[in-house]
Structure formats: C-alpha cells, structure tokens
Amino acid sequence: MKMNIVSIPGDGIGPEIVAEAKKVLNAVAAKYGHEITFKDVLMGGCSIDAYGEPLTQETIDACKAADAVLMGSIGGDTTTSPWYKLPPEKRPEAGLLGIRKALGLFANLRPAYLYPELAAACPLRSDIVANGFDMVMIRELTGGLYFGPRSTVERDGQQVATDTLVYSESEIRRVAIRAFDIARKRRKLVTSVDKANVLDSSRLWRRVVEEVAAGYPDVTLKHQLVDSCAMELVRDPGQFDVVLTENMFGDILSDEASMIAGSLGMLSSASLNETKFGLYEPSGGSAPDIAGKGIANPIATILSAGMMLRYTFDLDKEADAVDAAVKQVLADGIRTGDIMPKDGDGADLRRVGTAEMGDEIAARI
Numbered sequence: 001m002k003m004n005i006v007s008i009p010g011d012g013i014g015p016e017i018v019a020e021a022k023k024v025l026n027a028v029a030a031k032y033g034h035e036i037t038f039k040d041v042l043m044g045g046c047s048i049d050a051y052g053e054p055l056t057q058e059t060i061d062a063c064k065a066a067d068a069v070l071m072g073s074i075g076g077d078t079t080t081s082p083w084y085k086l087p088p089e090k091r092p093e094a095g096l097l098g099i100r101k102a103l104g105l106f107a108n109l110r111p112a113y114l115y116p117e118l119a120a121a122c123p124l125r126s127d128i129v130a131n132g133f134d135m136v137m138i139r140e141l142t143g144g145l146y147f148g149p150r151s152t153v154e155r156d157g158q159q160v161a162t163d164t165l166v167y168s169e170s171e172i173r174r175v176a177i178r179a180f181d182i183a184r185k186r187r188k189l190v191t192s193v194d195k196a197n198v199l200d201s202s203r204l205w206r207r208v209v210e211e212v213a214a215g216y217p218d219v220t221l222k223h224q225l226v227d228s229c230a231m232e233l234v235r236d237p238g239q240f241d242v243v244l245t246e247n248m249f250g251d252i253l254s255d256e257a258s259m260i261a262g263s264l265g266m267l268s269s270a271s272l273n274e275t276k277f278g279l280y281e282p283s284g285g286s287a288p289d290i291a292g293k294g295i296a297n298p299i300a301t302i303l304s305a306g307m308m309l310r311y312t313f314d315l316d317k318e319a320d321a322v323d324a325a326v327k328q329v330l331a332d333g334i335r336t337g338d339i340m341p342k343d344g345d346g347a348d349l350r351r352v353g354t355a356e357m358g359d360e361i362a363a364r365i
C-alpha cells in the first residue's frame with residue numbers, strides 16, 4: 001500500500017518524538033511491503049517564527065492532500081516564551097484548533113490501556129486493576145456546550161452568563177457510527193455516556209445512538225449516566241471497551257481515564273472525520289522542560305502511528321505489530337526516564353533516551 005503522510009513535528013519535544021514514530025512506520029513498511037512518503041510542514045510556534053502565524057493555508061492544504069497527519073506537539077513555555085505575548089488567536093495553540101476545524105475532525109479517540117509492567121504508575125489500588133484495563137474513549141469534538149451560543153448579560157443588577165448545549169441528529173449519528181465501527185474491531189461493547197435523566201440533548205443522543213446500534217447487531221450497547229460512569233471508571237475500569245460520549249463529558253472523562261493509565265508519555269490519540277482521514281498525536285504537550293535533551297518518551301507518538309495504520313489504512317496486522325513491539329520493549333525492561341519507577345526500584349531495568357527507545361521498538365517490528 002502507498003501511504004501519503006504529512007507530519008507536523010511542531011515545537012519542543014515534537015520533532016524528537018515524531019522522528020521515532022517515522023522510524024517505526026518505516027520499519028513496518030519495510031517488513032510488510034508498503035511504501036510511505038512523509039512531507040514535513042510547520043505549525044505552532046515554529047510557524048509563528050517562520051511566517052508570523054501559527055497555521056498557514058499551505059499547511060492546511062498539505063494536510064488535506066494527505067491520507068493522514070502525524071503530529072508531535074505544539075507550544076512553548078507559556079510563562080517565558082514570546083509566543084505567549086501575542087493575542088490568543090496568534091498563539092501556537094490557535095494552530096491546533098484551526099487545523100481540527102479545517103479538517104472537520106469530529107471524533108477524538110483516546111485509548112487508555114494499563115501495561116502490566118507499568119502497573120505501579122497507576123494510582124488505583126492493585127486489586128482493582130489486577131486484570132488490567134483496555135478501553136477507548138470516543139469524544140465528540142465539534143459540537144455541544146463548547147460550540148453553542150454563549151452570552152454574558154447584565155440582569156437585575158448582576159451579570160448572568162449562559163452557555164448552550166446543542167446537538168443535531170447528524171452530529172450524534174456520525175460519531176456514533178465511528179464508535180460502533182471501532183467496537184467491531186475490539187471487544188464489541190459500546191458504553192454510551194449521557195445525562196438523559198435531565199438533558200434533552202442527552203435524550204436525543206440516546207435515541208440516535210440506539211438507531212445506529214440497530215445496524216450493528218454484533219455489538220452490545222449499554223447506556224450509562226455520566227456521574228455513574230465517572231465512579232465506575234475508578235471502581236472497575238476493566239468493564240469498559242468503547243466509551244462514547246459528547247464533547248464536555250468526554251473532555252472530563254478522557255482525562256480521568258488517562259490518569260488511571262499512568263504516564264503521559266504513553267498516551268496516544270487520534271482525531272477522525274467522516275472519511276478514513278485522521279490526525280494522530282500524543283496526548284501530552286511539547287514538554288519544553290525536557291526539549292532538546294533526547295530524553296522524551298516517544299511511545300505515545302509511536303502508538304498514535306499504530307492507530308493511523310489501524311484506522312486510516314485498515315492495516316490491523318501492522319497496527320498489532322506496533323502494539324506488540326511496544327509491549328515487548330516494556331517486557332524487556334527498557335524504559336525512558338518518565339516511566340522508570342520513582343522509588344529508586346528498577347535495578348533490572350535499562351534506561352534509554354528517545355532515539356534508543358525508537359530503535360528498540362523498530363527492531364521488534
């Protein structure tokens with residue numbers, strides 16, 4: 001298969017971790033007989049330095065012409081970098097919002113997986129996670145409370161603020177279809193999270209999700225109220241497979257799920273539109289505190305590249321090979337600094353830098 005990938009290395013550790021994801025994708029291509037072309041474009045702080053704006057039309061056009069985008073991270077130290085003296089719409093993060101909008105990315109996927117080797121980093125009691133967990137949060141990204149009309153007005157001598165939670169059937173349907181398609185590739189369980197005992201938008205959400213579910217008789221659908229889901233995530237995370245929810249609930253629950261998975265350097269993510277196109281990136285930021293030192297953990301970016309193989313290119317065997325190589329590296333005791341045990345334990349582990357971690361994973365493909 002020919003894969004036409006645009007990469008946005010970005011700022012801080014971005015270029016370091018993207019280089020390792022490319023290394024692993026090239027190893028996959030060599031092993032399985034695929035052909036990859038990478039085109040690098042600028043976005044974020046580096047684009048401000050080069051062109052005076054965080055996102056150019058050239059970058060948008062290059063992304064639109066690609067099959068998929070592999071991103072590092074953007075932004076700098078928000079207290080010291082001159083980028084943060086600019087107005088908000090000119091700062092690095094504006095590039096991120098702009099590219100998501102320009103590409104119509106409405107479904108955000110964040111896997112939360114507990115690696116047995118890293119179980120000590122999980123803040124939950126060991127008996128709760130004795131059997132591990134492996135879930136994907138699917139958050140609707142372009143509707144709901146964050147995008148509805150808002151206002152602050154003066155009334156009866158005080159300020160009154162209003163935000164509006166709006167969802168249309170088509171917005172719900174397209175993200176639900178994504179969730180059911182993904183569940184089909186996994187353990188075939190969708191938990192749809194809403195607040196249908198209170199909100200009209202949630203009652204519509206529930207009805208449309210049920211309509212979509214009717215087309216997937218092989219996938220089980222469960223409904224769960226958001227407050228109950230927040231509790232169940234820490235009581236028994238192993239019960240979840242695919243968790244589907246709207247924008248604000250997903251914002252909060254996906255951070256909760258990330259936290260119980262342990263380290264930021266391990267968390268991949270994907271943002272998808274209606275086609276096979278997707279933007280794949282680690283969940284963490286540009287980590288200016290460790291940029292340029294060669295010590296950043298590239299695993300989240302490498303796992304994101306694995307998601308690209310699975311969701312954009314439908315290459316499940318190749319994606320499985322990436323996941324397996326990461327698991328094997330951990331089982332072999334190889335660690336970047338952020339996933340070394342904090343208590344000084346770890347005499348049997350080998351501490352490596354960014355490039356060596358990439359080499360070790362690529363070698364295991």
Ligand SMILES: NC(=O)c1ccc[n+]([C@@H]2O[C@H](COP(=O)([O-])OP(=O)(O)OC[C@H]3O[C@@H](n4cnc5c(N)ncnc54)[C@H](O)[C@@H]3O)[C@@H](O)[C@H]2O)c1
Pocket residue numbers: 013017072073074075076077078093096264265281283284285286287288289290295296297298300338
């Ligand atoms: N999608 C994105 O590009 C994105 C996301 C979040 C934050 N940001 C930006 O990143 C910059 C820094 O933000 P922050 O410090 O709040 O968050 P951060 O995620 O960059 O860093 C938080 C902590 O995690 C560590 N860390 C993060 N990724 C790591 C990795 N791969 N390996 C090892 N350690 C890692 C960092 O060293 C730091 O100690 C800001 O400009 C912020 O706006 C960008």
